[in-house]
Amino acid sequence: MQSSTVKDRFERLKQRPVTLEVNNLVKVFDTPQGDVTALQAINFTVHRREFVCVVGASGCGKSTLVRILAGLETPSAGTIRLNGAAVEGPGPDRGMVFQGYTLFPWLTVKQNVMFGLRCTGHSRYTAEQDALQWIDLVGLNRFADSYPHQLSGGMKQRVAIARALANQPKVLLMDEPFGALDAQTRARMQAYLLEIWQNIDITVVFITHDLDEAVYLADRILVLKANPGEVQEMIEVPVPHPRTPAQFLSAEFLATKRRLEELIHPPVTVTEDADRLNMVRMVAVDDAVGSVF
Template identity: 70%
Template sequence: MSQDSTLPDYKRQSPEVARRFAELKERPVKLDVRSLGKTFDSAKGPVTALNDISFQCHRREMMGVIGASGCGKSTLIRILAGLETPSQGEVLLEGNAVTGPGPDRGMVFQSYTLFPWLTVKKNVMFGLEMTGNSMTAAEREARQWIELVGLSKFENSYPHELSGGMKQRVAIARALANRPKILLMDEPFGALDAQTRASMQAYLLEIWRHIDLTVLFITHDLDEAVYLADRILVLKPNPGEVLEMIEVPVARPRSADQFHDPEFLATKDRLEELIHPKVQTEKIELPIVRMTEVGDDVE
């Protein structure tokens, strides 16, 4: 690690990691978010969900977004997907304004959003056929992505026959089948148990390593954010604003063995500090009357 003791632990980068970030910043900008704002009307008047959000995501970058409840994470990703319209600012994808949903963005939600009446193969083919591919071309393309996520043996199975992790792999394959310019993921593994979640994180990293893919994902899991991301955008709540952009100093390729590395723990501690700042609380004195003699003192 760098010997610069003036830097906090989460900012100290090994020469290898520093080179990686220098190279990342030289890549083309995939996603350019400029002064983004979103205000909703309510019975009590306008409510600002997002205010002056600006950042860039580069080609082949894996970017995480975290923040406390009320910071507008889901609103942000819905705007990026074209499912919400911003009140101010703009979103550019490879220089083109995002004005609505489109096949240039793949979207994976926390719920699996699969069509229960379609097989795995037909689910992955659906978007391909909707964008004008013939059935033969759609089937050929779908099978490539199904194989990539390791589900070739289940291509004729229905969603109810799959585990949660397998369903989410199908959702990822379907999102990638149209070869989007960026993959957007909103808490994609939040509904999974811990073991399956860990497996899905490893699957995502393996997919990302083998294809030209840029990913922006929302998560509330700090371990997941540090494990997956190159950089982490931290939002503060009420209204949602950029609090900090953190460059993750953990070397790639990543593995679960790194969860206890000093740089991993230092980054996680910094995220915890930003999202859940320590506050001074007053000692509460209540007029409690002891109702029985317990014979000991618990404090």
């Protein structure tokens, strides 16, 4: 059960203006085997300064959805509106962070963060000063003149976040940005991201396959089911803010994760021959593993 404090927070959240609105979104891919519907009848809204995670089984269209929100893919039907204006392609009102390290290897940290600012017409001086502020925000001011190959994976993603935020977008879109990081670095990056989100005016849509990560970060979690990708449920996360790693064992955290697992990995009835591998035994009969000796 949600505490009164958490309920009050969601009531306040619902009173904020809607930043992102998705209506009847459909995406159909034309393949040699015929049309494949990746997304069907997707409807949801995201409020200003909300943190929404999107989860779902493999193949449910999570990455396709975020690419459409970024304007990198064209929907087959439906509309996306950002602060009331139709989204019809990429734009500086949306920042994007990918799972892979998408920094320009021939540019320094500062030059990478300056890149978008220069493309949108900022002078070199203004772009440099703004870039240094964002680099300081992500804690990399000592590495402003370093090149990507001189940085760790977590540091590269912090630069990518700074670059995405430099144009001061309304929405930050993140497609499994920490998926390639080791567990310790991932935990640090989650904490960095929450701190950044709490201190700047940004709305976040975050794609992840990690259920712990979704519950730890999100205000609400959009659950997609696969084949085709459809909205299965929108879950309000009852874990109170500020979030801390200690909450991973709280009743609210575990109950939310359990609900996600029920939705994404429902129990199945396995017949005797289902999913059985056609294996030829290549060890001695008495060389047993996975059994009682």
